[in-house]
Amino acid sequence: MKTPKRIMPLVENGLVDEVIGRLMSGKEADVYTVKCGDEVRCAKVYKEAIKRSFKQAVLYQEGRKVRNSRRARAMEKGSKFGRQQQEETWQTAEVDALYRLSAAGVRVPQPYDCLDGVLLMELITDAQGDVAPRLGDITMSSEKALEDHALVMQYVAMMLSIGLIHGDLSEFNVLDDDQGPVIIDLPQAIDAAGNNNAEFMLARDVNNMRRYYGQFAPELLNTHYAKEIWALYEDGSLEADSVLTGLFEEDLQDADVDEVVEVIEMARVEEEERQERRRDAEQGE
Numbered sequence: 058m059k060t061p062k063r064i065m066p067l068v069e070n071g072l073v074d075e076v077i078g079r080l081m082s083g084k085e086a087d088v089y090t091v092k093c094g095d096e097v098r099c100a101k102v103y104k105e106a107i108k109r110s111f112k113q114a115v116l117y118q119e120g121r122k123v124r125n126s127r128r129a130r131a132m133e134k135g136s137k138f139g140r141q142q143q144e145e146t147w148q149t150a151e152v153d154a155l156y157r158l159s160a161a162g163v164r165v166p167q168p169y170d171c172l173d174g175v176l177l178m179e180l181i182t183d184a185q186g187d188v189a190p191r192l193g194d195i196t197m198s199s200e201k202a203l204e205d206h207a208l209v210m211q212y213v214a215m216m217l218s219i220g221l222i223h224g225d226l227s228e229f230n231v232l233d234d235d236q237g238p239v240i241i242d243l244p245q246a247i248d249a250a251g252n253n254n255a256e257f258m259l260a261r262d263v264n265n266m267r268r269y270y271g272q273f274a275p276e277l278l279n280t281h282y283a284k285e286i287w288a289l290y291e292d293g294s295l296e297a298d299s300v301l302t303g304l305f306e307e308d309l310q311d312a313d314v315d316e317v318v319e320v321i322e323m324a325r326v327e328e329e330e331r332q333e334r335r336r337d338a339e340q341g342e
Contacts, residue, residue, distance in 0.1 A: 058076055058077070058078055058079075059076075060075075060076045061076065061087075061089065061102065063102045063173065063174065063175055064076060064089065064091070064100055064102065064175055066172050066173045066175070067091075067100065067170075067172055067175055067177060070172065072093065072169075072170055072172065072177055073091045073092070073093055073100065073177070074091075074092045074093060074094065075091065075092040076089055076090075076091050076092075076100075077089070077090040077091060077092060077097065078090055080099060080188065084104070084333075085103065085104060085242075085244065086101050086102055086103045086104055086244075087101075087102045087104070088100070088101050088102070089102065090180060090188075091177070093169075093177070097180055098169065098177060098178065098179060098180050099166075099177075099178060099179070099180045100175055100176070100177050101151075101175065101176040101177075101178065102174065102175050103148050103174045103175070103176070103244070148171065148174055148176070148244065149171065150243070150244050150245075150246060151176060151242075151243045151244040151246070152168050152171045152176060154221060154243040154246040155167075155168040155178070155243060156168060157219060157221065158215075158216060158219075158221065158240070158243075161215050161216070161218070161219050161297060162215060162297065163212045163215050163216060163240060164212065164236070164237070164238065164239045164240060165239065165240050165241065165243070166178045166179040166180075166181055166239065166241060167179040181232045181234055181239050181241075182234065183233075183234050183235055184234075184235040189232040189233060189234040189239065190232065190233055191228065191229055191230075191231065191232055191233070192228035192229075192231045192232075192233055192238070192269060193227075193228035193229050193269075195233060196273065197273050198273065199273050199274045201273075202270045202271075202272075202273035202274040202277070203270075203274045203276075203277070204237075205233075205237055205238050205270065206266060206267070206270035206274070206277055207301075208237055208238060209231065209238050209240075209266050209270075210263070210266070210282045210286070210301055210303075211301065212238070212240060213226070213259070213262060213263060213266075213282075213286060214286050214289075214295060214297070214299055214301060215297045217249055217259065217286060217287075217290050217295060218290075218295050218296055218297045218299070219297075220248060220249050220250055221246050221247070221248070221249065222246065222247050222249050222252075222255055222258050222259050222262065223240065223243060223245075223246055223258075223262050224245045224246055224247045224258045224262065225242065225245050225262075226240070226261075226262035226263075226265055226266060227262075227265040227266075227269070228265070228266075228269040229242075230242040231266075249290070256287055259283055259286065259287055260283040260284075260287070262283075263282050263283035263286065264283060267280060267282070277303075280303030280304075281303060281304065281305035281307075282301060282303050284305040284307060285301060285302065285303065285304065285305045286301065288305065
């Protein structure tokens with residue numbers, strides 16, 4: 058196929074030899090399969106902020122550290138330069154998260170390079186060499202659901218143990234290859250220590266996974282991994298190899314009504330986005 062304009066810099070720099078085809082088109086990015094020497098990889102082309110529809114992006118960016126003070130001030134002021142820097146920060150967040158998570162033992166696509174808003178990374182394939190499917194496109198046995206759910210919960214704990222939360226984890230952002238689940242799509246990954254919405258987003262990620270795997274193993278619907286993982290984190294005792302049980306005895310307190318209303322509203326918006334992604338996935342088939 059004709060090389061997309063955004064991928065041309067990678068071709069000119071010798072990072073990509075040929076564009077094979079478009080793998081998927083989403084609201085945040087377009088993904089292409091590309092030839093790099095003897096390997097087939099994927100190139101994720103981020104869309105400009107004005108063309109993206111990722112709602113409540115500010116909730117995810119809260120607490121992200123910007124080392125350059127000039128860039129930080131520009132981003133706060135919202136100047137043209139500041140918007141450009143904020144866009145660059147959004148894109149590089151995924152690269153940084155992929156490197157950190159890979160080093161921590163979480164299964165994610167291996168990143169190779171990021172140039173001009175295009176992320177070059179590993180193409181996840183199944184045992185037959187075809188592109189690995191998303192969880193939302195497959196069914197599984199109860200035994201596999203229990204096994205893979207436990208692994209994903211361990212990945213979530215491993216992520217939080219190094220201070221990261223996916224923030225948008227669902228059956229649409231996990232691939233399944235012959236070795237099990239692979240976490241993808243991390244531009245919105247949040248800094249747990251610096252984001253006031255961290256606990257809510259962790260719970261949303263975990264509960265999305267509980268709901269999905271619970272279709273095949275209903276006993277998972279009664280687990281409480283989100284509260285267990287967060288309690289270990291708050292206590293300072295969460296480790297990458299922490300043993301998780303899914304059991305949690307909650308200390309009931311008087312509810313903060315405003316906080317409850319905010320959580321309900323965020324959950325409503327998240328469900329709307331999830332349904333939009335489902336419709337997009339069905340239309341793309």
